[in-house]
Amino acid sequence: MKGEITSISGATVSVDLRGLQLYDRVYIGHARLSGEVVHLEQERTTVQVFEDTHGLSVGEPAEGTRAPLTVALGPGLIGGIFDGLQRPLPSLQQQSGAFIRGTREVDSLDLQRKWVFTPCKRIGEQVAAGELIGSVAEGHLQHSLYASHAGELKKLASGEICLAEPLAVLATGEQLFGWHHWPVRRPRSGGRKRPAERPLITGQRCIDFLFPLMKGGVAIIPGGFGTGKTVLEQTIAKFADTDLVVYVGCGERGNEMAGLLSEFDELKDAAGRPLLERTIVVANTSNMPVAARESSIFTAVTMAEYYRDMGYDVLFLADSLSRWAEALREISSALEEIPGEEGYPTYLGSRLASFIERAGVVETPTGKLGSLSMILAVSPPGADFSEPVTQACLRSAGAFYLLDTNLAHSRHFPAINWTQSYSLFAKKGTGFFREQVAENWPQLQRRCREILQQEDALREVVEVVGMEGLQDRDRLLMYAAERVRRDFLSQNSFSEDAFSSPQQTVELIDRIISNYDQSLQQLDEGRLLSEILKGSCDAAG
Ligand SMILES: Nc1ncnc2c1ncn2[C@@H]1O[C@H](COP(=O)(O)OP(=O)(O)OP(=O)(O)O)[C@@H](O)[C@H]1O
Ligand SMILES: [Mg+2]
Missing domain, CATH: 1.10.1140.10 (Bovine Mitochondrial F1-atpase; Atp Synthase Beta Chain; Chain D, domain 3)
Structure with a gap:
């Protein structure tokens, strides 16, 4: 569907396309900058552009896709460093240099890379939609691949494969691929929800001993400027006993992110593998276009859910949600929506809840338990914890690690305040440690x-x-x-x-x-x- 730009206000662009739906993806201008529909009126459609809009002018073409923003899910994500639209940063750098300017689409997954596929079905067998058909080894994980359609297997690959080719062909002629797209804003249903029963061991004594977090639970870390949020999150990313870590750098300093990446490349986990091999990084640092920040969290959580649904323990870390909420506020004010508290949109709480509620434990069809836990840093201005973002997070989180400015000033790290922090999992966690570690x-x-x-x-x-x-x-x-x-x-x-x-x-x-x-x-x-x-x-x- 094609049209043209009718007005531009920063990253918010109006186009004359009709018949699109909210959150449909739109390509803007000759540079084909990507954006999504954020507001619809009878005569015009408003698009939030994810990239820098410098140099864009009225009258340039716009193309609607009638499909929402999606991420590609398949083998090859682990160890990846992506931007908020799941474009691998190393490929972007090759294409446009160190500073991201309007770029063309870049494949998130390398479709030509070779994998060794081990099928668990045979030709002639019936498969149901969503049933396991085999797996490939991705780093230290067995990456399960499921059938996207039901039917009788007429052809089935075995041994070396690449994602560009089908894994299997059904009797109906339908092809089954080893990867697929998923809309970032739609939670993956993935199996039955289960209660959180196992603690997530962070290696931080204050957390594990006094305020334990369970696998599948959500914790928030609010803390003023320089109280140690980034260091705490990165330390937990290194040591947490999970299969996979998804780290989202959201509006924080680019150099901290670069530090994290080089450190993770050098540091080894217990089995002697570089930490980067069990990490997926989504970077939308303060020097990158602000508009993709809002979606970066959804991009990351969708990848985390994907691995959780295979039965793995995944830890999602975000630094910091406040920067994410600021992006939301910027978009909302450009749309001239009626502001709520402190200028944040009135739907701040529900938008936050819409991704926080994606945490949890699920049982896979094969009976394995997978979990998605979240630890989210919040940086309230002036360490005022009554501000809307901290309050909205509090409503959805099960544990709360308040970082105390006074403790940080006296160099007591992690500066977790032991009187004001709490964990709703304390009883369960303590019960587990009493049984498994020490009676007393x-x-x-x-x-x-x-x-x-x-x-x-x-x-x-x-x-x-x-x-x-x-x-x-x-x-x-x-x-x-x-x-x-x-x-x-x-x-x-x-x-x-x-x-x-x-x-x-x-x-x-x-x-x-x-x-x-x-x-x-x-x-x-x-x-x-x-x-x-x-x-x-x-x-x-
Ligand atoms: N666990 C820790 N062990 C030792 N030093 C720490 C620890 N946590 C924080 N620090 C010290 O405090 C400094 C600030 O920490 P950090 O950058 O994590 O704060 P922040 O809360 O992320 O700050 P900002 O609000 O600016 O993002 C670090 O550079 C380090 O010197
Ligand atoms: Mg920080």
Whole structure:
């Protein structure tokens, strides 16, 4: 369907095409910039262009596709670095240099790349739509391939294949391919939803021990400027016990993203493979066109869901949702929609929920459990957590790790505030660790919380009378609390201590608390505080 541009306002362009649907993809101008329909009126159609619109003029051609923005799903996504429209950045760079200008379509998947296909069906067998027909090895994962149509298999490939050719041909003549397109805004139905039962081990003691997250759950990390959101997310991306990580850099600094990529290329996971081989990166950094940012999150979550539906544990990390919401606000104001709170569109909450609710655990047709967990950073301006984006995220998230500016200033990292953070999964997670790791996990957790609470209560007294003015028992408590904070809750991401297994975590807190209990007992037996403290310092090494 062809027409022309009637007006241009930044990245919002009106065209005279009729009969399109909301979110249909449109190519704009001689450069064929891609965009999607965001507003329809009788006489005109408004298109949000995903790319830089400099140099575009009224009267240039526009072409509607009658199909929404889709992503290509098939083997070859893992290890990829894509922009918000799922164009591989290395191919874009080859085509247009380091700075993205109007570019033509680039294939997201390499259709000529060779894969070794192992079928699990035979010629002559019946397959149902959505049934497994075989798999290829993609890195360390078995990439399952499913039939897109039902019928009797007349031909079936085996051994070396490429995606450009059909994997199988049905008796009806229908061809089955190893890849397909999927509209980014439509959740993949993929199997039955299941409750989240297994914890996601992040290796961060504060999270795993006090505020566990389950596989399939959603956590948000709100934090002011420089409180450690990016470092925390990247550390979790390195160590989380999931099969795959999908990392979306959303409006954050380009150099941080470049750092992440080179680091992931060098760092190895437990099995000695570069981390990039279990990661998909979607980059829409602050120096890239803003308009694709809104869709980048949907592009990424669709790829994450695709692998989840094969029965893998996928972790989705976004940094930061605030930049995403700002893109949404920009688009909404260009459309002259009635603004809601702080200028964000009134549908901010429902748009956020529409991708957050795509997290969860599903059971695949073959009985495997796949999960999609999300950890989303939010950067509220001025660390004001009552602002609309943080509040909207809170409504959908199961865990909340609030990063505290004061803790960050005192170089306590991760700066997770232990009094204001929470996890709705705490009970389930603790139950799991009690069964699988240590019987006394819940008791230690309770003691740890008590120590921190009592320290809080005593802190005001200390401000008035000083440490020396405290009673001996209270002084011991203050020392124990300091050890909990300094040795247990803080973890430097740039040291050996960046990852702590649940076993190491429980041993460490057990040591600190036993030490404290011993000191209390010695005090009761009449030993001098100074001697006890000296002894426990020696023991702590
Ligand atoms: N876990 C950590 N271990 C050690 N240092 C840390 C840790 N987290 C943060 N830092 C320090 O704090 C600095 C700022 O962290 P980071 O860039 O992650 O903050 P941010 O919240 O993402 O900031 P912005 O709001 O600007 O994006 C880092 O450069 C690092 O020096
Ligand atoms: Mg950051």
